[in-house]
Amino acid sequence: MIQTLKAWRDARRRLLALGALACVLGATAIVRVDLAQRRDAFLAEARDAHRLLGQGTARLDAVLATLALLAPPGPAGADATARLPALYPQVLAAWRREAAGGDWPDAAARSGVPLAALAQAEARSRGLPAATRHAVLAGLDTARGRYTLVLAGTPASYALQVDARQLVAPGAWPWRSGQPMLARLVWGGQAVTLQDERGDPARPRGLTRGFTFEQTLASASQDFGFQAQRLVGPAQWPWAALVAWALLCAGATALALRGQRQRAERRRAAELERLARTARLGTLGELAAGVAHELNQPLTAALSGTQTALRLLRDEPLAAPTQATVLQALELAAAQVRRAGEVLARLRRQMQPGAAPAALAPVELGVLVRHLGVLWAPELARHAIAWRVEGQAPPALGDAVAAEQVLHNLLGNAVQALQLGPSTGRQITLRLSATLTHACCAVRDNGPGVPAAAQARLFAPFFSTRDGGLGLGLPLCQTLALAMNGAVRFQVPVGGGAEFVLELPLARTSPAPP
């Protein structure tokens, strides 16, 4: 039963640990699944963005090629270039230079594109084989997100100033997840940050570089590197799911703890019931012994009286017929008394609690006291009784069940005594101690105490100071203690109240190892 108490605490600790572990493992799993899902989404979005950018750059190549091939020479061609920005939002400006000694228009210089850079690019484009000739980048304006493409041609060369952020039409960006993503075009150590549809590509704080994607655009003319990055960190964790999971774990643990507490309560109730049951059995035995004693005395007197009469009659017989009748009557009486005595003896042998000699083993009174403290805790709290344990006792030689029964009965008496007194300041003190020969446990209450007249008869069967008390509790304690070669004593403690002391022989004289 002592082990049970420890098991309660262990089970409680196990449940708490289990709850915490489930919480942590579950949260980790949630974060990992979430990360995997977001990585997949990120990669899909980045690939889509890459594809769209590729399409955008290819369109520009097509525009330039078309211009070079189809634009009419002279002012009509210039008109065609002037109309381009209206057709293509990504084209900020289009310029044309007559191959035969013309210059790039001033507008190009005004837009911030050095004419020298245009000329260089044109030269490089012209240097490419005619079959695979393509446009060449004439410069990248990272601040404004612009670049210029030049395609050398005959009779005219064309240049396009492109808004990189319009390569993909706003609204066509594939940012389906709605999470911030950094997207850049990189060229020759320079980078242009592409605006996403929400304006500023917010840079989330993260613990790592997060998810990254890097791939060059498949365009001969605009061989930008496309970089995408989405940072991940606590700020991006799925907190709602985590909080929900934590609440779930806490709830489940609380439920389990409550269930465990209820089981513990049930077990406590079962323990008390067991003690009450053995008390009832013991009381029955005590009742039988008490009845036997009380009836035995008059039976003894009756038998002896009858037999005295028989002896006297045999020594000095009466007149003949009377003598025989009287002898017969007296012998009948004696036989019936003997029969009654035998009935009582049989009853007593069957009921006597101490009839079976207890198996004596070392008993730790301190452990019993702690266990009883747990069992009695609710009852003590209900009656506002303070509980104190003092001192220590070495192992005693006894029967743990019987010793616990005795202390349980004494505690029950103390609690009942305290209910007769004032409702404040109630206290039960258990004092463990040892003499040279005995281990002792004193149960003291500061209740009204025992009247002096009643003290001598406390342990007599059928004597009770309580209304309706059977008067068998203390005799039972005495019987149980005697069966363990111990005793239960009453004493009046200093300061009033009542104190009952269970004394059991010390166990150290036994050959059993300590």
Place this chain on the structure above:
Amino acid sequence: MNPISPLIHLVDDDASVREALALLIGTVGLRVASWADPQDFMARFDRDAVGAIVLDMRMPGLSGLAVIDELRGQGVDQPVVMLTGHGSVDMCRRAFKAGAAEFLEKPVDDELLLGAVQAAVRAHVALRRQGAAGREARERFALLSAREREVLARVIQGLTSKQIARVLQLSPRTVETHRAHLQDKLQVQTLAQLVRQYAALVDEGAA
């Protein structure tokens, strides 16, 4: 044989039991003193009287076992007959261990009780007589002269008067005289009596 008839002390807290048992014990001619309170009994009973004690096991105040323990502790030699309502083997063992002469269960049959009481009284009388005999023998032995003790020692060893005379370098007649004197002082008529009653004392003196 005895100066006064044996006295039975009856200790039981129940008045009717005391009365009935006193009547019963009285039928065999023994005197009975009844005690209701074991402590009162312990304080006042006559320890010198010849007799026995009939004691109830279960009494308030002082249990029968405690009483018997204390009696033995005080060197009281009256045999104790225990009566009990609890006839358990354990109780029986405890009673005999404590030194009870007999252990009887209530209600007790007259034959059993009277037999036990009479046996206890006989045992006590014998004990006392033995003690008294020893005391008297010791007193008489003290009257002997040194020479008479020497002669007595040789007599008990089984030597004849002639042999004793030779050992002690006395005349046989002187030895005969010593023998007559010591038999006179020790109040014995036969050699057998002499050996039975005084051999132990002679051994004590020689030791």
